[in-house]
Amino acid sequence: MGEKADISIIIVNYKVKEYIANLLNSIAKANEGLLLEIFVVDNNSGDDSIKYLRSRFPEVHYIQNEENVGFGKANNQAIRKAKGQYTLIINPDTLVSEDTLGVMKEHMDNNPDCAAAGCKIMNPDGTFAPESRRSVPGIWSAACKVFGLNAIFPKSKIFARYYLSWMDEDTPSEIPVLSGSFMFWRTSVLKDLDGFDERFFMYGEDIDLCYRVQETEFHIDYVPDTSIIHYKGESTQKEDLRYIRLFNKALYQFFEKQYSTRYSFIFRILIFLAVKFKTFTSFLSTKVRQSGLVFSDLLILNISLFIAFAMRFGFDMEQVLLPKNLDFLWINLLLSLLYLFTAGIAGVFRNQDSLSAHMKAIIFAYSAVVLITYFARDLAFSRFILGFGFLFGIIGTVAFRLIRANTGRNNGASGRLRGSRVIIVGDAAVSKELTDKIHSRPDWNYEVIGQIRVEQDHTEEDPQGEVMGTLSQLTDLAKAYKADEIFFALKSISYKSMLNQISSLQGEGISFKLIPDSMDFILGKSKVEYLEAIPLVEVELAINKPFNKFLKRALDLLISFPVFLVLLLLTFPSVLFSRTSLKKHGSYDFYKPVKDHKWKNRLRLMGYVLSGKMSLVGAEIGYGQLLNRTEGITGPVQLSNNRIRNQEDKESFDLYYQQNYSIWVDIDLIFRSLFSDYSVLQILSRES
Numbered sequence: 001m002g003e004k005a006d007i008s009i010i011i012v013n014y015k016v017k018e019y020i021a022n023l024l025n026s027i028a029k030a031n032e033g034l035l036l037e038i039f040v041v042d043n044n045s046g047d048d049s050i051k052y053l054r055s056r057f058p059e060v061h062y063i064q065n066e067e068n069v070g071f072g073k074a075n076n077q078a079i080r081k082a083k084g085q086y087t088l089i090i091n092p093d094t095l096v097s098e099d100t101l102g103v104m105k106e107h108m109d110n111n112p113d114c115a116a117a118g119c120k121i122m123n124p125d126g127t128f129a130p131e132s133r134r135s136v137p138g139i140w141s142a143a144c145k146v147f148g149l150n151a152i153f154p155k156s157k158i159f160a161r162y163y164l165s166w167m168d169e170d171t172p173s174e175i176p177v178l179s180g181s182f183m184f185w186r187t188s189v190l191k192d193l194d195g196f197d198e199r200f201f202m203y204g205e206d207i208d209l210c211y212r213v214q215e216t217e218f219h220i221d222y223v224p225d226t227s228i229i230h231y232k233g234e235s236t237q238k239e240d241l242r243y244i245r246l247f248n249k250a251l252y253q254f255f256e257k258q259y260s261t262r263y264s265f266i267f268r269i270l271i272f273l274a275v276k277f278k279t280f281t282s283f284l285s286t287k288v289r290q291s292g293l294v295f296s297d298l299l300i301l302n303i304s305l306f307i308a309f310a311m312r313f314g315f316d317m318e319q320v321l322l323p324k325n326l327d328f329l330w331i332n333l334l335l336s337l338l339y340l341f342t343a344g345i346a347g348v349f350r351n352q353d354s355l356s357a358h359m360k361a362i363i364f365a366y367s368a369v370v371l372i373t374y375f376a377r378d379l380a381f382s383r384f385i386l387g388f389g390f391l392f393g394i395i396g397t398v399a400f401r402l403i404r405a406n407t408g409r410n411n412g413a414s415g416r417l418r419g420s421r422v423i424i425v426g427d428a429a430v431s432k433e434l435t436d437k438i439h440s441r442p443d444w445n446y447e448v449i450g451q452i453r454v455e456q457d458h459t460e461e462d463p464q465g466e467v468m469g470t471l472s473q474l475t476d477l478a479k480a481y482k483a484d485e486i487f488f489a490l491k492s493i494s495y496k497s498m499l500n501q502i503s504s505l506q507g508e509g510i511s512f513k514l515i516p517d518s519m520d521f522i523l524g525k526s527k528v529e530y531l532e533a534i535p536l537v538e539v540e541l542a543i544n545k546p547f548n549k550f551l552k553r554a555l556d557l558l559i560s561f562p563v564f565l566v567l568l569l570l571t572f573p574s575v576l577f578s579r580t581s582l583k584k585h586g587s588y589d590f591y592k593p594v595k596d597h598k599w600k601n602r603l604r605l606m607g608y609v610l611s612g613k614m615s616l617v618g619a620e621i622g623y624g625q626l627l628n629r630t631e632g633i634t635g636p637v638q639l640s641n642n643r644i645r646n647q648e649d650k651e652s653f654d655l656y657y658q659q660n661y662s663i664w665v666d667i668d669l670i671f672r673s674l675f676s677d678y679s680v681l682q683i684l685s686r687e688s
Helices: 017-029 049-056 071-079 100-110 139-146 187-192 205-213 241-262 265-290 292-312 325-346 355-375 383-407 428-439 471-480 495-504 546-571 594-611 647-659 663-674 680-687
Strands: 005-013 036-042 061-064 084-090 094-096 114-122 182-186 219-230 420-425 446-453 467-470 485-489 511-515 521-523 528-530 582-585 588-591 614-617 631-634
Touching: 005 017, 005 071, 005 100, 017 036, 017 049, 017 094, 017 521, 036 049, 036 071, 049 061, 061 071, 084 100, 084 187, 100 114, 100 182, 100 219, 114 187, 114 205, 114 495, 182 187, 205 219, 219 495, 292 325, 292 355, 292 383, 325 355, 325 383, 355 383, 355 663, 420 428, 420 471, 428 446, 428 485, 446 471, 467 471, 471 495, 485 495, 546 594, 546 614, 546 663, 588 594, 594 614, 594 680, 614 663, 631 663
Parallel strands: 005 036, 005 084, 036 061, 114 219, 420 446, 420 485, 446 467, 485 511, 614 631
Antiparallel strands: 084 182, 094 219, 114 182, 511 521, 521 528, 582 588
């Protein structure tokens, strides 16, 4: 640290070690022969961040705090030690292009009166981030932001002053404020300003620091010649009350520090109350958005109950709307309150996409209604109405969730019938290794549909036909094959090329994820997924628990019995009087040829399930006997045949199912099988 550096780089970490590892890799590729000194200040992450990073980047200088001292104070710890001609303050959840450091240094070298500069900041979906350049928030500009006028009139110099959004994103200019996610400072000026004001714990300190530049002979520049990706707040939960309070408090702190002497005490009180009101409304609106799916469920349940009530009167609306009959509305209120209560207990508010939690909440809510109406005779209610209301409610809410899961871009949502369609961008060896790792994970629902080579190599063989094309064709291929996600193997592609591709695909609803050089995790916008195989230890298998065995058998009987009766009616009397011979497959007998007698063979399958010889969901036929496992008409292995490459993968998928079994897993697999290409009869037909 004794040698003077070209650039000192400061990164503050709070529980985002994987993002920092990726950022440090991008910085290494952007070095361009510059002498760098890098500081990572850990704000008591409590997750072995320093140990994790030091083993990978021993050349970095680490500062470990015993408590979370805030963004400004943590940066100041490193600023005091910085010896670079320039100092880059950068968020951990960012990625720089290969030319970023060089472009920024050249700009500062050529503009000695520039105190600090920022570059173009891109969102993970390739869109321009408006915080790339900002104005100093005065009363009017802050009010326009708080009340959303800047979003409504983005090209207005009157209403859009906060983000200067009337300016073209590719036009360089002098600006008042930089984003704290990327601030390229002249170190001498930064130290003269004494760094950040430590009274700001988080948010607002970047505005305050830039504002103080106005008191010097220097200025601040926006340099759009290079760009970075910013994942925006992965070290904070932007929807919790603490974040909202910190953000709005920072705005008031800045106002109080810089403007309070200009305004009367009464006006300052009004500003304070406005900030508190904004905090409350922001938190309330966030919770409403978070609970949107729950309230949609509530609406569908009430409509379903009303339809059931209308059925009771043959849809004669004159009868339905009679005052004496409208007394039924109290049951809607009771059901609504019970559903909200049971949804809270079942965890629906925490995970709105959980189909199992949602179904539990409906079952518990209706069960409570039945009990209340049974014991409270004065409140007695038609069992017919409750029964059909329950049936319509289940069908309606589940259908709504399934449609939402399969038409939206929430690739991890429960009830998604197909896996998330993934394209991998990388060279041959890297792409194959990643594909194998991804497909070997039984807990993931990714389907790699092809690979994109960064450069055309005519000598490279592709015996499995997985190569779709080259990087120049990515945009067209992603649209043609309806890709949900694109994984960039950073070992094979430059950051600048990746940024260009992301920009060209913005607005297509495609998610972009990054796989670092180490290839040990996938980095997304809101989570980190490790590529290492999950540990599978064959102890205390959930499927072997007596209660789960009972539920599994009950589900088999509940579904197979009515299906068996329907199939019997369809195939009677040919089943009784047919002279078609049977063909044995393992321990099962089927009419042959199998494909010509599919309905009668389906009847036999249901018969095997009823007898307990088979299960609706179980091991693959022929494979289960080897492991003394009940075989199934469908199952995790059968539905993942396109992902399973070897026997080890098959065992891993089956063991994961046994370890994590619940009745909801079976329901999900049964439903997915209805929409899949897999058919046990087709398999048996090919084998016969």
